[in-house]
Amino acid sequence: MNSQKTMEECRRYIEAHLNEPLTAEYLSEKFGYSFYHFAHMFRAYFGVPPGVYIRILRLEKAAQAIEQGESIARAGKDAGFETQAGFAKAFQRHFGLSATRYRKLKQGGNQSMQPQIMESRKIRLIGYEYAPTGVDALNYCKDGAYWSNIDFSQYADYHNQFAHRGEIGVWVNPNETSGELSYFYGIVSNRNEPMPRGFKELILPDAKYATFSIESPEPFSTTQLAASVRKMWQFIFTEWLEERKIIFEENKLCFEYYRGKIIQVFIPIK
The missing domain is CATH 1.10.10.60 (Homeodomain-like)
Structure with a gap:
């Protein structure tokens, strides 16, 4: 047989x-x-x-x-x-989510499940990097909106002054041995702006992206917004990339872009 x-x-x-x-x-x-x-x-x-x-x-x-x-x-x-x-x-x-939540996401909710494809020019960021602590490495689905776990008290004034430019949370991989991800959070900066003490510079290179949009909840809730961002990451990496057979550009960086009421998740693609 x-x-x-x-x-x-x-x-x-x-x-x-x-x-x-x-x-x-x-x-x-x-x-x-x-x-x-x-x-x-x-x-x-x-x-x-x-x-x-x-x-x-x-x-x-x-x-x-x-x-x-x-x-x-x-x-x-x-x-x-x-x-x-x-x-x-x-x-x-x-x-990874309830059937009720799944239906809401698919029908719209506060998230756009259909991305826009765009080319982005180089972006300079000034910010600070957070390496994972404890035994668990960071990952996109579990630790999206990692900023919600960070104490910004020592940087608050600087960020409040320039937040209108847009704030970006980037997944970076500085450890070539372990492969562990770190999270860089910073503001969009012009080329010649000096860096405050304790900050780092990160350059996002030219790249092609699929961008997914999320609206801030009304009334605003940091907890709810962070949860929505994490669900978006989960949807992207457990469903969208698999279903569409999109090729993820592993040599480029994923990031979250916060500006006003709209938040975007940028996924580099080939």
Whole structure:
């Protein structure tokens, strides 16, 4: 029996019967294999166990239905989840946000999920760099809006004076050995402006970017804004880059740009 052909038939069968009870044991019997052999063959072919694969397809089907306007309860039921509580827990674990929040983001909310593609000329920044502390390195999805964790008291006057130019939070990677990210936060500066004591200069080179916009919440809330920025990072790196097959330009820098009520996340692309 051709195992590759069997696995493709199995995949098509699962996709067509997602709203029905499906188990690895049932599928092994249907396609004529022992449970043990089928489980190993399935994992070798798809990279995950049958149960995980089925759950992922169900969640993706439900997410697509929610995006198209279906109610959350109906989307979960039609995708084969027996209980709403089970669906909610699985959705949160897989996508990193609730189904309700996912629907709001897809329908607009305070974030634009459709980016603009633009070319940006070199930008000079004056600011300060924060290296990760503790055992965990920084990452885009978990530590977006890292400024919300920083004490700006020693820099407040300088930033308040020039914040109208725009403030930028940049993910930088100064450690060539560990590869750990650091966070640089600074103001947009002209070429000849002197740097205050204790500040650093960072040059963002010419690059092509996909830019995602976020509106400040009304009434303004630092906590809510930071959460929205983190969700945007999460969406970009767990969904958008994968779905669109966009090539991330690893030699350039990602950054957050704050100016007035609009915040933009810049992702360098090829």
